[in-house]
Each structure stands twice: as C-alpha cells, then as structure tokens.
Amino acid sequence: MLTQLLWADDTAIRVGGELIAEGKLVGFPTETVYGLGGNALDAEAVRAIFAAKGRPADNPLIVHVADAEGIDAFCVPNPTAERLMEAFWPGPLTLLLPKKEVIPDVTTAGLGTVALRCPKHPAARALIRAARVPVAAPSGNRSGRPSPTTARHMLEDMNGLIPLILDGGPCSVGVESTVLDVTGQVPVILRPGEVTREQIAETVGDCRVAGSVMRPLREGEAAPSPGMKHRHYAPKGKMTVVRGRDAEKVAARVRELYDASENACILCHLDHMRLYGDRRKENLGADPEEGAHLLFAALRKMDDMGVERIIAEGWDEAGVGLAVMNRMARAAAFDMEEV
Ligand code: AMP
Numbered sequence: 001m002l003t004q005l006l007w008a009d010d011t012a013i014r015v016g017g018e019l020i021a022e023g024k025l026v027g028f029p030t031e032t033v034y035g036l037g038g039n040a041l042d043a044e045a046v047r048a049i050f051a052a053k054g055r056p057a058d059n060p061l062i063v064h065v066a067d068a069e070g071i072d073a074f075c076v077p078n079p080t081a082e083r084l085m086e087a088f089w090p091g092p093l094t095l096l097l098p099k100k101e102v103i104p105d106v107t108t109a110g111l112g113t114v115a116l117r118c119p120k121h122p123a124a125r126a127l128i129r130a131a132r133v134p135v136a137a138p139s140g141n142r143s144g145r146p147s148p149t150t151a152r153h154m155l156e157d158m159n160g161l162i163p164l165i166l167d168g169g170p171c172s173v174g175v176e177s178t179v180l181d182v183t184g185q186v187p188v189i190l191r192p193g194e195v196t197r198e199q200i201a202e203t204v205g206d207c208r209v210a211g212s213v214m215r216p217l218r219e220g221e222a223a224p225s226p227g228m229k230h231r232h233y234a235p236k237g238k239m240t241v242v243r244g245r246d247a248e249k250v251a252a253r254v255r256e257l258y259d260a261s262e263n264a265c266i267l268c269h270l271d272h273m274r275l276y277g278d279r280r281k282e283n284l285g286a287d288p289e290e291g292a293h294l295l296f297a298a299l300r301k302m303d304d305m306g307v308e309r310i311i312a313e314g315w316d317e318a319g320v321g322l323a324v325m326n327r328m329a330r331a332a333a334f335d336m337e338e339v
C-alpha cells in the first residue's frame, strides 16, 4: 500500500474523513502525539488499527470526539466527568466512563468502560467532524516504539501500512493525554499527561494517582490501565535515568555511567549541557514542559544515531514533570537511580 503524506488542509481532511467513514485508517495530528485513527464503531476498522500497530489486543483504544455534545450515545457520564469536560475539553484529558453497547468490545478490549477524549488540535477535530463517527486512535507508532510527535516520525513506523497521514506540524504537548478514571468517588490518574493532578483536584475537589504510574506492576497486581503492563516508549539503546536535588552530583554520576559505556549519549537539561564537556548529548529542554515536547523526538534521534546506551537526567515529578518521568521510567524499563 502506498502511504500518502498530505498537509492537513481542508481538502486533505475531507479525504481523510471519507477514508475513515469507509473503514480505512488515517494518521492525524493531535496536540499530544500523532494518532492512528479509524471508525470506533466499526469492529473491523478497530481490528485493523491493532494489526497496523502490532498492539496487544488487551490494550484498549481511546475514542476521540469533536465535542462533548452527544457523548451520552457512547458512555454514561456523571457530574464529575461533566465538570472536567467543561474545564479541560477540548484538550489532553481522557475520561474513563461506563460504555454503551454501540462501542464494540474490541475498541475497549472487552472492558466495561470506554476512554473518551476531545482533542484540541483543529485538524483532529475537523477530521472527526468530516468522518461523522467517533474516531478510535492510539498513538501512531508501532507498538513499543516512542510515540510520534511529527508526521515524519509516524511515516517511519506506518509507511506501507495505511493509506494516509495528515501532516499538521510538530505536536505542541509531546506526551500522550492524561488518562483519568472517573467511574468512582475520587478520580484516579492512570496515565499522567499535560493536565495535572493539581489542576484536576482544583476543579473537582480531589484526585489520586494510581500507584503503578511510577513503578512496575507487582507480581499478580492487576493493571488499572492495561497499557501499563506493556513495554513502552522503548528506545533501542539501554537507558538509565539519574535523579537528585544536587545538579553537580547528578552530573558526576551521569558522567561516570557515560564514561563506562560504549556508544553512549547523554539526555540532559538545557542548562546542564556545559557540565558534560565534549561528551555526546541531546537536549531535554529547560523545564518539564519543554521536556515533554522534546523527549520522544530525542529518543527516536538516538535510535537513528545507533546509540546503544542512554544516560538521562530526570525531572522533578511535580506538575507536568510526572508525565515526563512516567514516560522516561518506562523507556528505561524502570532503571532509575537517585543520587
Ligand atoms: P494510547 O492509545 O497509546 O494513547 O494508549 C491509551 C491508554 O489508555 C493505554 O494506556 C490504555 O491502556 C488506556 N485505556 C484506554 N481505554 C481504557 C479503559 N477502558 N480502561 C483503562 N485504561 C484504558
């Protein structure tokens, strides 16, 4: 199959909408990462998404809508969910709610809840409107690879597998949406994103973070979100994350690990570049927001350079830092050091 890469103008979006309505798959930009979209109500289209990604069938998809209106056709909303939709939609917040029967079981991997999100990116919303159906879309990478934050990155993974990728430029956020379970008394973050625990608690009074966000699942522990049990965001090189309050101490340990390795690269904060002399290094930004924006592109770049060892400086887990550290911890298969 020939994969077309088209700038996401009105004509291309119309073509994309028709493809989705016909049961085909389309790559498209959102503010978080690029998505691989298909008709969420069409079990065949959804199966094709799992196949193109090589995604395990037990990992459910997020269903994207153009706005909150008419959402009760797909789920059973509640007052907490409604308040959060009002505050954060369109935007990078995914809400888990009891699902209605129109959503096929393959979309939710057999779960009784459906994950719903209204993206902010204008091309994403225009595509969903053009398709006239809710759009199931996981991140547009092959399963296990870092999520794509540019159309080119998505083409690297999906070339020949889908008919069309819409190019809307680099993603502004850079990490996937916050996944929030709102079926219980207190909302629980299953995957951190740009919408933070602090912001959610401010809006609805309280918010918890699932324990497995920053540690591997314990043996026999059920994954609150199935995506958490799979290896994720993995670069080809072996990665270690070093964290600590004292930048000099962190840098000393990073240098030590780098110097003991072959073909290594450091992933460090912008203002720490100078601490590493002429060692090979990539920029992880000046703050966690910028880190979220740069992380996946940096991991892909290091893959392209053939890097076999990645030594990364961590961020503090406050605010968006939690989302970046969640991705880094998984990319490093939880090889984390505190100094
Ligand atoms: P991705 O599609 O790559 O952005 O990943 C979607 C994330 O949302 C994965 O971690 C899924 O496991 C999670 N997710 C989607 N639907 C549900 C659901 N019904 N219950 C729990 N987690 C979900």
Ligand code: MG
Residues within 6 Å of the ligand: 138, 139, 147
């Ligand atoms: Mg993903």
